[in-house]
Amino acid sequence: MHPAYSVIIFTTSSGAGYGLLALLACLILSGQPVPENPFVTITLGLALALISVGLLSSTFHLGRPERAWRAFSQWRTSWLSREGVLAVVTFVPAGLLFLGSLVFEVSGFLWTLAWLATLVLAIATVACTAMIYASLKTIRQWHSPWVVPVYLVLAAASGAVLLVALLHLFGGQNATIGFAASATLAAGLLIKLGYWHSIDHAKKTHTIGAATGLGGKGPVRQVASPHSGENFIMKEMGYKVARRHAAKLRRLALLFGFVVPAAAIALGTVSGALIGTILSLGAVVVCAIGLSMERWLFFAEAQHVVSLYYGAEAA
Amino acid sequence: MTSLPPAAAQTGKKLGLVIDLDTCVGCQACAVSCKEWNTSGYSAPLTDEKPYGDEPMGVWLNRIHSYETGEEDQSRVVHFPRSCLHCEEPACVTVCPTGASYKRAEDGIVLVNPDTCIGCKLCSWACPYGAREYDYDHGVMKKCTLCVDRIYNDNLLEEDRVPACVKACPTSARHFGDLGDPESDVSKLVADRGGYDLMPEMGYKPVNQYLPPRPRRDGASAQPVPVAAKTQEVDASGTTSLDRLFAWVDHKLTR
Numbered sequence A: 001m002h003p004a005y006s007v008i009i010f011t012t013s014s015g016a017g018y019g020l021l022a023l024l025a026c027l028i029l030s031g032q033p034v035p036e037n038p039f040v041t042i043t044l045g046l047a048l049a050l051i052s053v054g055l056l057s058s059t060f061h062l063g064r065p066e067r068a069w070r071a072f073s074q075w076r077t078s079w080l081s082r083e084g085v086l087a088v089v090t091f092v093p094a095g096l097l098f099l100g101s102l103v104f105e106v107s108g109f110l111w112t113l114a115w116l117a118t119l120v121l122a123i124a125t126v127a128c129t130a131m132i133y134a135s136l137k138t139i140r141q142w143h144s145p146w147v148v149p150v151y152l153v154l155a156a157a158s159g160a161v162l163l164v165a166l167l168h169l170f171g172g173q174n175a176t177i178g179f180a181a182s183a184t185l186a187a188g189l190l191i192k193l194g195y196w197h198s199i200d201h202a203k204k205t206h207t208i209g210a211a212t213g214l215g216g217k218g219p220v221r222q223v224a225s226p227h228s229g230e231n232f233i234m235k236e237m238g239y240k241v242a243r244r245h246a247a248k249l250r251r252l253a254l255l256f257g258f259v260v261p262a263a264a265i266a267l268g269t270v271s272g273a274l275i276g277t278i279l280s281l282g283a284v285v286v287c288a289i290g291l292s293m294e295r296w297l298f299f300a301e302a303q304h305v306v307s308l309y310y311g312a313e314a315a
Numbered sequence B: 001m002t003s004l005p006p007a008a009a010q011t012g013k014k015l016g017l018v019i020d021l022d023t024c025v026g027c028q029a030c031a032v033s034c035k036e037w038n039t040s041g042y043s044a045p046l047t048d049e050k051p052y053g054d055e056p057m058g059v060w061l062n063r064i065h066s067y068e069t070g071e072e073d074q075s076r077v078v079h080f081p082r083s084c085l086h087c088e089e090p091a092c093v094t095v096c097p098t099g100a101s102y103k104r105a106e107d108g109i110v111l112v113n114p115d116t117c118i119g120c121k122l123c124s125w126a127c128p129y130g131a132r133e134y135d136y137d138h139g140v141m142k143k144c145t146l147c148v149d150r151i152y153n154d155n156l157l158e159e160d161r162v163p164a165c166v167k168a169c170p171t172s173a174r175h176f177g178d179l180g181d182p183e184s185d186v187s188k189l190v191a192d193r194g195g196y197d198l199m200p201e202m203g204y205k206p207v208n209q210y211l212p213p214r215p216r217r218d219g220a221s222a223q224p225v226p227v228a229a230k231t232q233e234v235d236a237s238g239t240t241s242l243d244r245l246f247a248w249v250d251h252k253l254t255r
């Protein structure tokens, strides 16, 4: 599948935003000490900004962005619609918390409810984003039980990296959170390895023979394409990345996305305040690069069954 | 509405095409006729980009592939028209976030409403058959309408109320009708010839059916074709009157 930058930015940026929202909610609900107030406001603001950038970027993928509001209507059947609805609904408690935190101390029963709602909605929204892909039977690499956990864990990992950096900046770093963040990154690494292992070893169940129905008479080969130039189908779904290139990118994605940030954060928790802050900010940058590569591969390595009609033997 | 029409609302009518892979000669007449009708029909326009440039590209709702299949004396080229199959369980409809992509309860035709489509392209990802083409210029999705603006069009002669591709096919490889009615001509044709679904394992239940190429006769089982014996009288020396006529003309001309 064609890796569109608008969709890569959408899923990574909003994923990090929801991850940050959810982890902040966890932090507060668990009663951990957090730094003095601008911390909560700024963390909420950053999370909502990342989500907004992601959602805005996703509208660049649309042919008719001015009609985007229509996408909230079909939540009964469409995961894309559900994702849109939940994304907007999440703004209600999270936005209230953001505004509230400008004026009050956001604790107390009602605020606790708002934190709880934010946590649940953030997780549900990321799960819906993943289901947009996981529900498509036409793409083997996406129609996999690994996809939802991958999106959830990666959102948490990127949120954790941001949270650690913010804690450092506000002088609230704490070893437990630092190690928890490193552990989340390690989980991200493992789950990506598991996902890649599963897509590399899964059997290709669809064949050019079944696609054309001509397979009963021996091998089927395409001898002439319907068109001499490109068409939408080939541009959108004919994208292929060379195996060796993909293998290199996978290694870089793991290194930048998980290994380096986890090490930097772990090191940061045991070093001084200044070094720790620098390391945690470095982790944010490196992790963003790594996760963008990971997301690019998620699209580029996905093979659509329509490729069978254009000569692929199996998909 | 992108929920599929509930069973109660459905009429049992399943309009669709039957495509005969035995007689299709890959002439592209159906594709051209489709483009011509639909560029000013329901899905208008079917935009072309750089039609006279180095890399022309455009929206077509029907694409004709050619495949080689079979081995040795059964080997052959099969021309394979590919368009929307108006599936009974189409995920292209249920994934649509806006309700622009829908399946009609009355006849099963799958359409895109060009006024509400936001061009998210998700439906094209959900279609296994590559039947939807995005119009980069118009910003909305285009697909086969089964010529919904011909088949019910009272301004056309009765015999013209069929999809443009069916009307255009010079070898009558395309048939149109109600595949929900077991007594219809198309249903009988499918039963007779062993018509089949494309990728049935996807579970989309395509309405359109494909008729397989007939097996090629091999040397042993082939019946001798007694053409000459039937139509011409053969004299004792084995030459026909036509042969003698040609011999005479040849003789006169070479003199």
Ligand code: SF4
Residues within 6 Å of the ligand: B083, B084, B085, B086, B087, B090, B091, B092, B093, B110, B126, B127, B128, B129, B130, B131, B132, B143, B204
């Ligand atoms: S062929 Fe594709 S576009 Fe047509 S109904 Fe089936 S899934 Fe939808």
Ligand code: SF4
Residues within 6 Å of the ligand: B095, B096, B097, B098, B099, B100, B101, B112, B116, B117, B118, B119, B120, B121, B122, B123, B124, B140, B141
């Ligand atoms: S491209 Fe249009 S018809 Fe297709 S899923 Fe998106 S809104 Fe629906």
